[in-house]
Amino acid sequence: MNKTTLTLSPDNAGITRAAELLRAGSLVAFPTETVYGLGADARNDLAVAGIFEAKSRPRFNPLIVHLPDIEAVEKIATLPETARRLTTFWPGPLTLVLPRRPDSGLSDLVTAGLETVAIRIPAHPLARELLRKFNGPVAAPSANLSGKVSPTTAEHVLEGLNTRIAAVLDGGPCGVGLESTIVGFDDNTPLLLRAGGLGVEEIEAHLGQKLHTPDSQKITAPGQLKSHYAPSVTLRLNATAPTKIEAWLGFGPHDFTVPTLNLSPTADLREAAANLFAYMRELDRIASAQSITQIAVAPIPMTSLGLAINDRLERAAAPRP
Ligand code: TXA
Numbered sequence: 001m002n003k004t005t006l007t008l009s010p011d012n013a014g015i016t017r018a019a020e021l022l023r024a025g026s027l028v029a030f031p032t033e034t035v036y037g038l039g040a041d042a043r044n045d046l047a048v049a050g051i052f053e054a055k056s057r058p059r060f061n062p063l064i065v066h067l068p069d070i071e072a073v074e075k076i077a078t079l080p081e082t083a084r085r086l087t088t089f090w091p092g093p094l095t096l097v098l099p100r101r102p103d104s105g106l107s108d109l110v111t112a113g114l115e116t117v118a119i120r121i122p123a124h125p126l127a128r129e130l131l132r133k134f135n136g137p138v139a140a141p142s143a144n145l146s147g148k149v150s151p152t153t154a155e156h157v158l159e160g161l162n163t164r165i166a167a168v169l170d171g172g173p174c175g176v177g178l179e180s181t182i183v184g185f186d187d188n189t190p191l192l193l194r195a196g197g198l199g200v201e202e203i204e205a206h207l208g209q210k211l212h213t214p215d216s217q218k219i220t221a222p223g224q225l226k227s228h229y230a231p232s233v234t235l236r237l238n239a240t241a242p243t244k245i246e247a248w249l250g251f252g253p254h255d256f257t258v259p260t261l262n263l264s265p266t267a268d269l270r271e272a273a274a275n276l277f278a279y280m281r282e283l284d285r286i287a288s289a290q291s292i293t294q295i296a297v298a299p300i301p302m303t304s305l306g307l308a309i310n311d312r313l314e315r316a317a318a319p320r321p
């Protein structure tokens with residue numbers, strides 16, 4: 001938690017400071033042409049966990065990665081032909097959900113463990129300057145508390161997030177005022193995932209085809225299917241101790257001798273959130289290799305980031321379809 005949130009001026013000094021703070025793993029709100037984003041280094045697990053903590057988001061929804069140019073996009077994602085044609089709207093209020101490269105270097109929390117990544121090249125000059133100066137991927141949801149409306153001025157950002165983030169780069173009011181339009185792809189078929197600042201008609205006119213609405217049976221909107229994030233072994237939640245034939249996913253100190261990984265030996269929720277996806281995957285691998293079919297998971301308190309951690313664990317523990 002920060003004492004006060006710095007307001008940074010929209011000049012070279014302000015942008016340089018904002019980039020330094022991002023590099024140090026701090027949270028910085030910045031203007032885009034749609035709404036203000038709450039930015040963190042998308043490669044830094046702890047920084048990204050901080051976004052969910054600052055917003056009090058009860059779920060690890062995947063985040064949009066902001067980049068300065070198409071060269072940067074190609075380093076972390078691949079572009080199906082239809083997606084490539086839509087890049088004509090960049091920079092601008094359009095987000096594309098693209099197949100993520102295995103070596104993207106992104107934190108698992110950014111993509112919520114998905115194989116895809118949402119990417120946007122914003123048009124706002126301050127956002128572009130900041131992204132160029134930072135020279136890396138910036139994860140940023142809208143800079144509001146969870147459940148509140150998206151902020152379109154630096155004052156709005158501070159109303160919700162003052163003392164919760166390091167700084168806000170003040171660029172005055174946002175021009176578009178609503179979030180970006182999100183388009184995903186089923187192979188080459190374009191899907192409208194969220195209506196927003198770029199008109200659907202404009203997109204359809206450029207492609208010469210209609211946007212489809214996602215089939216609700218398919219996993220296009222993440223987090224909707226309860227068991228989407230299930231590992232191959234089963235999970236037993238809120239366990240006080242593992243049985244002899246279980247592995248243990250810990251939180252806080254313990255001295256069990258079964259195969260184990262500890263989300264946070266000191267019971268720090270932010271550290272636990274930062275480790276969650278990687279440890280679930282790793283313990284799944286370790287358990288499977290030793291023919292262990294169940295992981296017992298320590299209780300995680302239902303406060304702060306504990307809500308999102310428990311939400312994700314419950315999805316992983318839900319019965320398979
Ligand atoms: O204009 C905007 O889009 C603003 C500015 C800051 O860029 N950002 C924004 O982010 O609205 P947020 O986190 O509030 O909304 C991101 C949306 C979420 O609904 C999320 O589910 C979706 O993007 N999303 C992110 N990654 C996804 C993925 N891999 N597949 C499907 N949807 C994804």
Ligand code: MG
Nearest residue numbers: 141142143150
């Ligand atoms: Mg939002």
